[in-house]
Amino acid sequence: MDTKPLILLAAGGTGGHLFPAEALGVELIRRGYRVRLATDARALRYSGLFTREMIDVVPSETVRSRNPLSLARTMLMLGYGTAVAFSLIRRLKPAALVGFGGYPTLPPLLAAKLCGVPSVIHEANAVLGRANRLLARYASAIATSLPGVLDRDPALSAKTTTVGTPMRPAILAAAAVSYVPPQTSEPFRLLVVGGSQGARVMSDVVPGAIERLEPSLWQRLVLTQQVREEDMARVRGIYDRLKIRCELAPFFTDLPARLASNHLVVSRSGAGTVAELAAIGRPSILVPLPGSIDQDQFANAGVLAAAGGALRIAQAEFTPDRLASEISALAGEPARLATMAASARGAGRLDAAERLADLVAKVAGI
Incomplete structure (x- = not known):
């Protein structure tokens, strides 16, 4: 025994x-x-x-x-x-x-x-x-x-x-990957995830935001997005029309590695997601799930935003115009992205x- x-x-x-x-x-x-x-x-x-x-x-x-x-x-x-x-x-x-x-x-x-x-x-x-x-x-x-x-x-x-x-070990391995911000002439890697409760709003808002970007940024963009099966055809149709390099899937089994390989993450702000972004040290735009009794996701996103590692956008303000504006600004400021990455990493344990x-x-x- x-x-x-x-x-x-x-x-x-x-x-x-x-x-x-x-x-x-x-x-x-x-x-x-x-x-x-x-x-x-x-x-x-x-x-x-x-x-x-x-x-x-x-x-x-x-x-x-x-x-x-x-x-x-x-x-x-x-x-x-x-x-x-x-x-x-x-x-x-x-x-x-x-x-x-x-x-x-x-x-x-x-x-x-x-x-x-x-x-x-x-x-x-x-x-x-x-x-x-x-x-x-x-x-x-x-x-x-x-x-x-x-x-x-x-x-x-x-x-x-x-x-x-x-x-978990996969996050610790991803945390060992250094953040290298993209220069304004280099590919800009954007990861969009939302979890089972959040993927629909990402499918509703993100394609419109990408459509509003300058064509020069379309050419730089390498997009990875979590998309529900029922939203896949309409989302893919928009990106195909814009000729966006993209990978779309309902679920990613290797999400820690994908977090580490992207320059900016757009996501909900569940506790696990916020902790992983901080541990790996990646800039993010966080959209808290609205309507919860405890408003836990709003508070979670606030911690990372206060540290300087994220932008927090309430869902009511999460529009294609607002998101396009934030993505455009960040894509053109590699030094700001690097600072956000370091700030996020400083909040991680x-x-x-x-x-x-x-x-x-x-x-x-x-």
């Missing part, structure tokens, strides 16, 4: 939660610990560190509506998930549990509290998410990616440590996995 300490990681089944969990898992294994992942069924689709044998699926549910019946159903599912997690923790006897946000972390973290197992929650956004807000009082320690997240709450700030966002592993070991007493 393996007697090395076990650290149980809990994360929602999306990349924004799973990637930092994977990065921490890599570091913990390097230090000689065992790791397992408690998550929802979505995580079974992801490849990487966590093989099927390392994953424990815990039932969960997200609050989707204020409807009393929907809320009751959610509470019942979370209660059932907590019972499953309680049994799991009693069987595995982990030295500590680390949660990475999302409602699927609620049952494992609550069960850890009931079992007397120390826990750490990690918040990747510039504001505390709803699940982490519920768990914060029960956690032994809180780790944040960005400074100042809990400065207004003395009770919680006392047990908070800023560690950054743990980065490449040692976040090590910092978080140190905190976990301290909390676990191992």
